[in-house]
Amino acid sequence: MARLKRELESVSRTRGLHRERRQRAPWPVIALVGYTNAGKSTLFNRLTGADVMAENLLFATLDPTLRQISLPGIDKAILSDTVGFVSELPTQLVAAFKATLEEVVSADLLIHVRDIAHPDSEAQRDDVESVLKDIGVAPETPRFEAWNKLDLLDDEAREDVLGDAAKRDDVLAVSALSGEGVDVLIAKVAARLTHGHRRYQVTLAAADGAGAAWLHQHGEVIDHWIDGETAIYDVRMAPKDHERFEVRNG
Ligand SMILES: Nc1nc2c(ncn2[C@@H]2O[C@H](COP(=O)(O)OP(=O)(O)OP(=O)(O)O)[C@@H](O)[C@H]2O)c(=O)[nH]1
Ligand SMILES: [Mg+2]
Structure with missing residues (x-):
């Protein structure tokens, strides 16, 4: 035992x-x-x-x-x-x-x-x-x-x-x-x-290629644009994935 x-x-x-x-x-x-x-x-x-x-x-x-x-x-x-x-x-x-x-x-x-x-x-x-x-x-x-x-x-x-x-x-x-x-x-x-996917606006360092790839893999990227050093993404994804994204970038 x-x-x-x-x-x-x-x-x-x-x-x-x-x-x-x-x-x-x-x-x-x-x-x-x-x-x-x-x-x-x-x-x-x-x-x-x-x-x-x-x-x-x-x-x-x-x-x-x-x-x-x-x-x-x-x-x-x-x-x-x-x-x-x-x-x-x-x-x-x-x-x-x-x-x-x-x-x-x-x-x-x-x-x-x-x-x-x-x-x-x-x-x-x-x-x-x-x-x-x-x-x-x-x-x-x-x-x-x-x-x-x-x-x-x-x-x-x-x-x-x-x-x-x-x-x-x-x-x-x-x-x-x-x-x-x-x-x-x-x-x-x-x-x-x-189910339950929602639309979020999230930001990444413009140079963060891995982060961008992650977003494309886990969500549906509706739009994105660059503002100086920052990339802004309009993306539809599961709340859980959004949370994970925030943790990843936290
Ligand atoms: N006839 C039949 N036997 C099944 C089926 N699924 C599993 N078995 C049999 O049931 C027995 C137990 O299957 P396992 O998959 O090992 O069960 P388990 O839930 O993982 O068991 P533990 O890990 O010990 O908790 C094995 O002999 C399997 O072949 C099924 O759909 N039909
Ligand atoms: Mg088992």
Whole structure:
């Protein structure tokens, strides 16, 4: 038990470093959360499987649970796989466990992966929700439920699940194993991350080419002009990206 605790603590220290790195990086973070065995890692692999960019190798080396992905309208996002939640975590491990989940707290969007074929699916959902609350996830953090393992259901259960999922905007029925429904999930997540874009006027040093490139990558540049040493941009982007831009230039 002491060894496991040490390991978790070292994981949490490494992750702290990554977070610092990433706080300077401008990309939105999507975290997969859910009960143990729900299919998070399977979905993670499916969502990232086609991505074999060099930058990903860097991520994979630093931390195998972080990958760069691109989504419709979002050039780069970070997808984070997390440890599975369990209902009876030994008390000594709770603090260390929570530390590893800070990734989740700072995420821009959560995908709660649920094993919808599991007889205890609802109790598992409640456990996960209560852990999310405990670790301090803001209630306004956008989140989706991915009702996973659709392929395991018989015809009747499948109809029920699809019917229930259709009634809710924040629920997508999927099979991480077969890939069914995953495209719709991707589209919904992308739409959620890009919606709410607003128009901002921001300034850069006229010589800051990297800053200009960043703006073009993350926003839609409507107009820009130069005033002496300063470049002024009229740009439409997500509030979150605007915040990141301000931090970057702060
Ligand atoms: N039939 C079926 N099996 C799945 C599906 N998704 C995941 N599995 C299986 O469920 C088991 C657990 O999947 P993982 O992806 O490891 O689950 P996890 O949520 O990452 O688990 P932890 O990391 O332990 O919390 C594996 O045997 C997967 O092959 C699915 O859509 N359908
Ligand atoms: Mg896993």
